Amino acid sequence: MKILVADDSKAMRSIVIRTLRQAGYSGHKIIEAADGAEALGIAKSEEPDLIISDWNMPEMNGLDFLIALRAAEFDTPFGFVTTEASPEMRELAEKNGAAFLITKPFTAEDFQRHFDPFLD
């Protein structure tokens, strides 16, 4: 399976990938993107099985990435891993088709709870 990790922080992408391994999701192909626009292109070309995206990113933020992805008729499971998580952000995420919103810092157990429906 393929997992797309989108975050403008290289450090945070590393942490997400480390936590994926700690959560037991090994053997999956991890693809990284440094902003929403890059992630959108990769999502369309690579068709990952799960997208884990930051909210605040340059070029295209995570919400606009999600909206553009859904507008292009891709129903890839999509969730946010982000520092902020206001009720408005949660509502926007859900309304636009996000499956989850996880706040930083997160644990392997958080990942398992949200990712198990999508990953082996």
Place this chain on the structure above:
Amino acid sequence: MLRLPSADAVVRMVSNLVGTKLTIVQQTVDDSALTICGLYSSGDTQNAAACLMDVPFGAYAGAALSMMPSDVASEYVKKGKLEEDILDNCAEVLNVVSRLFASSDAHRVTLATKSFGPDPLPDVAATLLAKGSRLALKLNIERYGAGSIVLVVPA
């Protein structure tokens, strides 16, 4: 106005973030050693809070974040400044610390500016540090070392 978190909340959050155990060494710090700075905004309020670190804390927390070897972090401590990848890691610690100032998820606090020394702290941060309410901690980061972090909000 933003709030100061408890010492336990800081230890718990940073420990979760960097993936290793933190313990409180002491609750006083040397202000003159604080050269790493994050300034936070809340709604329309600029400089609503600050997080300040000395180089050891920035280096050790940054290294622990992506499991860099401790001797890499120790080299930065010897140099007295952070460089390259560890800057990005330290910035992520400053970013996530924003959550410690918020009393609920409805309260938006964002990292507005950051600086990593070795230049002196920005004036606004130095003023906040001198006049604000603070939580000062020297924390030991398991397998790395001890450093200081100070969270400040206006008094």
